[in-house]
Amino acid sequence: MLDSDYTQRFLFDDTDVRGEWVGLERSYVEVLAKHPYPEPVAQLLGELLAAAALLVGTLKFDGLLVLQARSAGAVPLLMVECSSEREVRGIARYHEEQLTPGATLAELMPEGVLAMTIDPANGQRYQGIVALDGIDLADSLSNYFASSEQLPTRFWLNADGRRACGLLLQQLPANRIRDGEAREASWQHLRTLADTLTAEELLGLNTETLLHRLYHEEQVRLFDPRPIRFHCSCSRERSAKALISLGQHDAEQLLGEQGGSVTIDCQFCNQKYRFDAADVTQLFAGAGIEGPSGTRH
Incomplete structure (x- = not known):
């Protein structure tokens, strides 16, 4: 039986796009068990945990990936770490009196910035920073890649206090499709289908079922899952x-x-x-x- 916490990579054989899916349950619950986070904070932290796990799957390095979001609002800090061994931990800071039900990311984290740090065991440390100006964390992370001259990348994230899940699509360098217009049309097609995902589907379906529902007319190759676990590196x-x-x-x-x-x-x-x-x-x-x-x- 497949463990509840894992990432799974997939490729579209007929186009230059790859993807990654993540589901976090036990590790997410362990992070939340360390602090009594209110619902909107737990949701944001879960989405950032899922994002970090997705990003590690796209990187070839030995080290640590850190996502840190800061703001002047009700949630001044979200911080998540995911190692190349897929060990995650996370923390949030919040002002409970400023939290309001149904608040948007912009309302919870006004004037927010998101920093992504890649800290390899050997080699140079890298950090990129982008404004938290999307409608949610997934949109903000997608904007980060759009503005940083990296491979076009889109995120879909959701968390509900029990489970945190995410989907990533990333356009690869031209290989199977070299015509610019055809590449863009293919990329747009796959993104548009992913945009139809509901929160219930993202949180409730396993990788194979979700990909079949979205891309049953595409040639999708699914790789073996990689387990994730909560681990704190303090000592x-x-x-x-x-x-x-x-x-x-x-x-x-x-x-x-x-x-x-x-x-x-x-x-x-x-x-x-x-x-x-x-x-x-x-x-x-x-x-x-x-x-x-x-x-x-």
Whole structure:
């Protein structure tokens, strides 16, 4: 039986277009379990999680993809990370008193910007930024690709607090169809069919059924699914490095202010890492993180 969380790539054999589908259930629920997000925030975060998983499927790299949306409104921050190993995590910040039922993206995130960062394990870090000026996140992401001289790419995203799903279509360099007008007509045809998708279909159908419903007259080749899971990359070692970055004087001052121990919280998963005076002394002596404190998480 196919797991509930996976991405699946497909190709149109008669044209230069590829696609990716994603369904997130368990991983999405695990992200939401870490924080009690209201419905509109949970929906936006789910859509961004789905988008990140779709994008990783189009990239050939070993590293981390980060999508970060910021605004001056009720939802000042959405942040999602997806590794090349398809491990996802996400977080949102919101002002509950400013949330209104049925609010649009523009109303929830006015003056919003979306940053996409590709951080490879080896190689140069890349970041692109675009305004959140679409009618929804899918439209804004599509606008990002339209304005960045990359391959034309369209997104369809939806989330309901239980499941987050998405579809991506991307036009490839000319190979099977070289005539410009014919390429554009084919691309427009496939996009128009995808535009008929309802939220219920996107959230409720598996890849094979959805593609048959949309493209039963096309030659579609479906590849094996790739599993996705929730995983938080925080660790005691990373927290120790953050403490060291403060400098010994400030770290010791923080110890005094917090009653003899410093606790570093992971904003993504709520894990807490505690360092006492002996730990801090050991860290700045260069002895590492294994040491005298009896508290380990």
